[in-house]
Amino acid sequence: MVNSGVDSGTGLTGLTAHEAQALLSSGAVSSVELTEAVLARVDQVEPQIHSYITVTRERAFEAAVAADEARSAGNVSGPLTGIPVMVKDNLSTEGVATTAGSRMLLNYTPPYDAHVVEQLRAGGAVIIGKGNLDEFAMGSSTEHSAFGATNNPWDIDRVPGGSSGGPAAGVAASECFISLGSDTGGSIRQPAALCGIVGMKPTYGLVSRYGLIAFGSSLDQVGPFARDVRDSADTLSVISGHDRRDSTSLDAPAQDFSSSLTGDISGMKLGVPREYLVDGMEPGVKAAFEKSLETLEGLGATLEEVSLPLTDQALAVYYIIAPSEASANLARYDGFKYGNAVNDVPTAWDVMDQTREQGFGPEVKRRILIGAYALSAGYYDAYYKKAQQVRTLIRREFAQTFEKFDALVTPTSPTVAFKSGEKMDDPVAMYLSDVCTIPVNIAGLPAISVPGGMSEGLPVGLQFIGPQMGDGTVLRVAHAYEQATEWHKLKPGI
Amino acid sequence: MSEEVTYELTTDEVRHIAALTRLGLSDDEVEMMRGQLSSILRVFESLQQVDTEGVEPTGHTTEVRTVLRDDSAAESLQREGILENAPDSEAGYVKVRPIFG
Numbered sequence: 319m320v321n322s323g324v325d326s327g328t329g330l331t332g333l334t335a336h337e338a339q340a341l342l343s344s345g346a347v348s349s350v351e352l353t354e355a356v357l358a359r360v361d362q363v364e365p366q367i368h369s370y371i372t373v374t375r376e377r378a379f380e381a382a383v384a385a386d387e388a389r390s391a392g393n394v395s396g397p398l399t400g401i402p403v404m405v406k407d408n409l410s411t412e413g414v415a416t417t418a419g420s421r422m423l424l425n426y427t428p429p430y431d432a433h434v435v436e437q438l439r440a441g442g443a444v445i446i447g448k449g450n451l452d453e454f455a456m457g458s459s460t461e462h463s464a465f466g467a468t469n470n471p472w473d474i475d476r477v478p479g480g481s482s483g484g485p486a487a488g489v490a491a492s493e494c495f496i497s498l499g500s501d502t503g504g505s506i507r508q509p510a511a512l513c514g515i516v517g518m519k520p521t522y523g524l525v526s527r528y529g530l531i532a533f534g535s536s537l538d539q540v541g542p543f544a545r546d547v548r549d550s551a552d553t554l555s556v557i558s559g560h561d562r563r564d565s566t567s568l569d570a571p572a573q574d575f576s577s578s579l580t581g582d583i584s585g586m587k588l589g590v591p592r593e594y595l596v597d598g599m600e601p602g603v604k605a606a607f608e609k610s611l612e613t614l615e616g617l618g619a620t621l622e623e624v625s626l627p628l629t630d631q632a633l634a635v636y637y638i639i640a641p642s643e644a645s646a647n648l649a650r651y652d653g654f655k656y657g658n659a660v661n662d663v664p665t666a667w668d669v670m671d672q673t674r675e676q677g678f679g680p681e682v683k684r685r686i687l688i689g690a691y692a693l694s695a696g697y698y699d700a701y702y703k704k705a706q707q708v709r710t711l712i713r714r715e716f717a718q719t720f721e722k723f724d725a726l727v728t729p730t731s732p733t734v735a736f737k738s739g740e741k742m743d744d745p746v747a748m749y750l751s752d753v754c755t756i757p758v759n760i761a762g763l764p765a766i767s768v769p770g771g772m773s774e775g776l777p778v779g780l781q782f783i784g785p786q787m788g789d790g791t792v793l794r795v796a797h798a799y800e801q802a803t804e805w806h807k808l809k810p811g812i
Numbered sequence: 813m814s815e816e817v818t819y820e821l822t823t824d825e826v827r828h829i830a831a832l833t834r835l836g837l838s839d840d841e842v843e844m845m846r847g848q849l850s851s852i853l854r855v856f857e858s859l860q861q862v863d864t865e866g867v868e869p870t871g872h873t874t875e876v877r878t879v880l881r882d883d884s885a886a887e888s889l890q891r892e893g894i895l896e897n898a899p900d901s902e903a904g905y906v907k908v909r910p911i912f913g
Contacts, residue, residue, distance in 0.1 A: 429893025460831070523874045534874035565879040566872060634856045645833060652834070654908050656897035666909045675836030680844075683835060687826065687845060688852055690833045701856060706869030708862050713870060746851050762873025786873070 324358040327492030328809055331359045335401045335495040335549045342389065342400050349382040349389075349400030353444055360446065360493045363812055366474050367487035371407045371465050372415055373447035378402065382628045388442060395594040397552035397576075399442030404488045404497040407448035408455055409540070410529035411435055418531045419451040419463040419481075422651050422677030424658045425683020432529025432679035433564070434498055434540050434557045441556045446494050450484030453679045454648065455505055455533045457481050458751040459698060459744055460624030462681045469738070470513060471810035472776055476735040479751075482543070486513040489543045491812055496553050497543045502534045503636050504731075504755025507767035508543045510728035514769050514808060516550050516796070517543050519755075521787050522762030523568035525554075526561030532647040534640035535566075537759040546806050547768060547797040550577035554789065570787070578790035579797040584618025587797065589723035593629035594754050599732040602773025607729045610770045610780050613802055614727065619795075624719060624726070635712065637749060638692045644682075645689030652678060699770070701718040713761045720785035725795050728754050730767040730779030731784040754781060764789040766796045769805035777808070817841045821846050 385400035410428035452462035460468040460483025468483040470476040471491040478487040482499030486509035499506040501519035510517025542553035653659035653673030660672040692701035741748040770780025784792040900907040
């Protein structure tokens with residue numbers, strides 16, 4: 319610790335959660351001390367990073383005291399007991415404002431916790447606050463938040479990615495050990511890549527969506543951000559499992575994903591889909607990717623180029639299905655039941671029109687309009703139904719590929735973190751940032767992004783994609799790669 | 813397949829969709845949305861090259877099944893916590909402006 323009492327993100331606050339847990343177990347540090355260190359770090363860097371929308375200081379200390387007391391009584395329940403964490407602000411927290419990054423939900427306080435928040439609390443985690451995001455998780459840069467943008471800890475003039483930019487930047491800048499995000503088309507993996515940390519989207523249905531503010535319900539999935547794969551596996555073990563309140567929750571027994579981290583991938587077959595090396599991929603990203611492939615071969619994996627031609631259609635499929643589902647999901651924001659309403663107008667219809675005009679930002683409006691158009695009479699077959707049919711073909715293409723391969727390896731995003739403001743007026747350019755992550759959500763597959771190199775002083779992400787329910791497999795490959803490289807140990811200089 | 817597929821929206825179409833979705837838009841926003849939505853629609857054009865004859869649509873990726881629960885009383889959210897979030901309420905109900913103006 320330095321004299322000011324604030325470490326620079328490389329001391330206590332820069333540890334992995336499992337390293338911090340070892341200190342807690344040995345009695346070298348208490349959860350209250352960890353929480354104090356993290357909150358001091360938050361005070362130090364938030365003016366530049368802005369990864370939190372809300373910091374719940376008092377609640378955090380209450381949870382830390384409870385975790386310390388449980389530990390003294392011999393009741394340590396798991397890997398996150400006493401560990402400071404952040405949750406994205408589209409995950410409902412009982413008694414704590416939940417905004418989804420939107421003016422629409424200013425002053426909304428959920429009367430209940432999301433399933434994953436219940437799981438974190440039951441696991442003894444210390445929730446520090448709520449992470450910034452693009453409004454309703456729609457965006458790839460966290461610039462579409464009604465509460466101001468989050469900046470990338472590696473270069474504060476650049477975006478952290480999105481939509482889970484706050485949770486990603488928070489872990490990268492040592493403002494929490496672990497965070498939870500949501501991933502509809504890449505909103506965990508792309509910001510993890512751009513911030514140089516690990517981000518995982520589990521198999522659709524593995525983690526309950528109960529209490530996650532809905533965007534695209536057939537695509538949305540909650541997952542962890544962490545500084546290494548072990549912490550990701552441990553967090554997934556805590557938050558996954560069947561929940562009857564989500565009708566798409568898979569009825570699978572709880573798993574300990576850390577048992578997948580064998581460190582051995584010799585003999586595994588990895589496919590390298592050529593369509594993911596898109597036009598416009600930066601040379602530095604491509605070079606880092608090629609070097610990562612050599613590392614994987616060095617670990618004894620067999621690599622083979624493979625073609626998934628329908629990858630080229632994934633962006634179109636996604637930008638029909640996700641906005642269509644969003645236009646239906648966001649119909650609930652009518653100014654009657656909760657949130658920020660314009661009420662001093664003559665009729666209920668005026669309340670709806672004006673509440674929605676003033677409450678939603680431009681990207682949310684674009685997606686509602688595109689979705690409603692794709693679903694409207696005369697266009698349904700050409701857009702929505704067509705996209706759902708191509709979705710079937712994309713799923714088949716992946717299923718056939720996984721008959722031959724254990725996992726696929728791709729870059730996570732075609733570029734490193736881009737400059738703030740660069741893509742704000744060009745929605746399609748912004749959408750292309752997710753071209754390597756979107757196909758995974760369309761097919762409901764598990765995928766993880768791990769630090770896989772540097773280009774121009776900025777992190778590059780490496781993505782592993784597995785078959786449905788192959789969450790353990792992608793964790794295993796990602797862990798072996800990570801342990802053979804040093805990229806995950808690099809920290810931003812903030 | 814529809815004959816009417818178009819990748820360029822008119823301002824009237826933007827106004828029509830905005831009305832369907834109960835989304836107030838200023839004239840400037842209508843013009844901005846017209847250009848931006850048209851550029852997004854052009855991304856969709858490539859889908860027409862894919863042969864989907866006889867292909868079942870995918871709604872979501874888990875095995876589709878009807879999830880039932882026991883028809884028994886259980887604890888639910890308290891009315892107070894829910895009504896505290898409503899912009900206006902009276903006598904335990906959400907209160908809204910008149911539907912007919």
